[in-house]
Amino acid sequence: MKVTLLNFTPNPEKTIVLAAKLCYSDSNISQLEDKAKGVSYEKFLGKIIKMGHLSVLEHASFTFGIEGISRATSHQLVRHRLASYSQQSQRYVKFKEPEFVIPSSIKKDAKNEKRFSDTIESLYSFYKEMLDAGIPAEDARYILPNAATTKIIATMNARELLHFFGLRTCERAQWEIRDMAKRMLSLVKKEAPFIFSAAGPGCVSTGKCTEGEMTCGRPDEIRKEFKKI
Structure with missing residues (x-):
């Protein structure tokens, strides 16, 4: 990023x-x-x-x-x-190489990371095949994942x-x-x-957490972090 x-x-x-x-x-x-x-x-x-x-x-x-x-x-x-x-268009831009984000929770397990990467690369491979077959980019893009950058x-x-x-x-x-x-x-x-x-967040801007029962419970730690930003 x-x-x-x-x-x-x-x-x-x-x-x-x-x-x-x-x-x-x-x-x-x-x-x-x-x-x-x-x-x-x-x-x-x-x-x-x-x-x-x-x-x-x-x-x-x-x-x-x-x-x-x-x-x-x-x-x-x-x-x-x-x-x-203004965002890069998947309709008008044809992507030559797979570029994607892998969440850290998936990276923790080598097998999961490999399977994730292999799956994404397979999708991109099919995407390129569709482009080569003359399918419009605006239609081929339907196969691209949320992970695509x-x-x-x-x-x-x-x-x-x-x-x-x-x-x-x-x-x-x-x-x-x-x-x-x-x-x-x-x-x-x-x-x-x-x-x-x-x-x-609320614990920094107003001193009060607005998340109720969903609070992270770490307001002091968060405040210290934001003082360094």
């Missing part, structure tokens, strides 16, 4: 501070820019997030390049509809990212999308540290 931050709103925290201040000020925007120079972004952004004034976070967006995730995970990702996605470009605003991180970095999230979400969080924290300072 490879996750890169391709682009983002320049000065995302400044943009959000200006948007928030404008809501409560009779000053013009140039005056607000001057006033914002002395503002502690850490305190101000922490305050508006705590207040729930999250609409202003939508003014900053982040675009990611994501490669080597399975189709099983990309299907989970695109369920987050307040985002924009894909590439996708995703854009989300800061508000949606906070929501996304709350769900997908939780221990109850599926392992592959959780790994991807943590990589995304690490990248945006470098560019907007105060917006995402408390981003993560």
Whole structure:
């Protein structure tokens, strides 16, 4: 898996501070820019997030390049509809070699791993046979598995990212999308540290687990982990 931050709103925290201040000020925007120079972004952004004034976070967006995730995970990702996605097409792209993700639980047993790999490679072999026989790629792709890797470009605003991180970095999230979400969080924290300072699952963002009986029961351990991200 490879996750890169391709682009983002320049000065995302400044943009959000200006948007928030404008809501409560009779000053013009140039005056607000001057006033914002002395503002502690850490305190101000922490305050508006705590207040729930999250609409202003939508003014900053982040675009990611994501490669080597399975189709099983990309299907989970695109369920987050307040985002924009462009994904490598199995209809128009003909795949020459089998590329797929093997879950670690399967890798633990050499026999299972071999059988898994052999099965996937057999599917790809038949896929290539169908292409060679003149079957359209849009039909041959029906044989490709959830394990098949894909590439996708995703854009989300800061508000949606906070929501996304709350769900997908939780221990109850599926392992592959959780790994991807943590990589995304690490990248945006470098560019907007105060917006995402408390981003993560409920035990990190609010101090309370929202999973009820499904809790992992390890909030202190999780908090320590996210301090390092």
